[in-house]
Amino acid sequence: MQPSHFNPGTTTRHDQHGLYPQAVTVSDFQHNLAAVQARIAAACQRAGRDAASVRLLPVSKTKPESSLRLAHAAGCQMLGENKVQEAWSKWEAMQDLVDLRWSVIGHLQTNKAKLVARFASEFQALDSLRLAEALDRRLQAEGRSLDVFVQVNTSGEASKYGLAPEEVEAFLQALPAMSALRVRGLMTLALFSSDVVRVRQCFVRLRQLRDRLQQSAPAGISLQQLSMGMSGDFEIAIEEGATVVRVGQAIFGARPLPDSHYWPGA
Ligand SMILES: *Cc1c(COP(=O)(O)O)cnc(C)c1O
Numbered sequence: 001m002q003p004s005h006f007n008p009g010t011t012t013r014h015d016q017h018g019l020y021p022q023a024v025t026v027s028d029f030q031h032n033l034a035a036v037q038a039r040i041a042a043a044c045q046r047a048g049r050d051a052a053s054v055r056l057l058p059v060s061k062t063k064p065e066s067s068l069r070l071a072h073a074a075g076c077q078m079l080g081e082n083k084v085q086e087a088w089s090k091w092e093a094m095q096d097l098v099d100l101r102w103s104v105i106g107h108l109q110t111n112k113a114k115l116v117a118r119f120a121s122e123f124q125a126l127d128s129l130r131l132a133e134a135l136d137r138r139l140q141a142e143g144r145s146l147d148v149f150v151q152v153n154t155s156g157e158a159s160k161y162g163l164a165p166e167e168v169e170a171f172l173q174a175l176p177a178m179s180a181l182r183v184r185g186l187m188t189l190a191l192f193s194s195d196v197v198r199v200r201q202c203f204v205r206l207r208q209l210r211d212r213l214q215q216s217a218p219a220g221i222s223l224q225q226l227s228m229g230m231s232g233d234f235e236i237a238i239e240e241g242a243t244v245v246r247v248g249q250a251i252f253g254a255r256p257l258p259d260s261h262y263w264p265g266a
Pocket residue numbers: 059061082105106189229230231232246247248249250262
């Protein structure tokens with residue numbers, strides 16, 4: 001098990017969300033992307049990690065097509081969206097950007113699996129067997145495959161989606177039968193709080209779960225990737241082993257509505 005790189009100086013920035021200005025030009029996006037990459041590099045340095053071991057996934061939810069086009073022009077080749085319908089509409093509108101790929105990072109109803117199977121390259125919120133089966137069936141029909149992350153509820157909040165940590169081991173055993181799903185790792189949303197200690201515990205829980213399950217995971221199931229951390233807490237997540245950080249507001253600018261709108265109970 002890797003050591004925790006506990007850094008008492010690393011804080012959350014949830015209270016600063018309203019301060020992220022809107023990016024309205026390609027150079028705004030370039031500037032914001034560079035600033036986030038610098039924060040990633042600094043967190044990696046504190047943790048004794050290689051900055052290349054962390055992938056930045058820009059999250060474009062709620063932002064208009066024009067913003068997404070600017071982000072793409074600034075170098076973003078994959079965008080994260082939490083609602084499949086919104087992601088689908090944006091994908092349809094931006095088919096001219098042939099190198100732009102889509103990661104769906106939010107809860108998905110089984111009856112929407114066919115949409116994801118058609119256009120997404122990655123799905124980070126796998127949390128039920130029914131959904132896994134529906135996705136696999138639709139992907140087989142499309143002749144496609146999909147990178148997936150199993151979402152784990154590490155905060156214990158009823159409002160958060162994801163499997164309970166103790167359910168993940170049995171869940172993984174069923175996945176090799178679904179050959180269109182390429183399991184890459186685990187994903188979580190930490191407690192949405194300025195209580196750094198409790199936020200960090202969520203990330204530690206995901207890493208420890210991964211470390212333990214790596215021993216028993218079936219052949220073909222990789223748990224290498226840990227998707228955790230967003231604008232307000234990604235430095236802490238990196239200190240605890242994140243390999244993917246999902247960052248929206250620090251790149252695109254603050255969202256118009258408070259976070260309680262996106263995370264009930266926050
Ligand atoms: C919106 C969202 C993020 C990014 O949050 P920001 O505060 O914009 O960085 C990360 N993960 C998920 C699942 C999200 O829905």
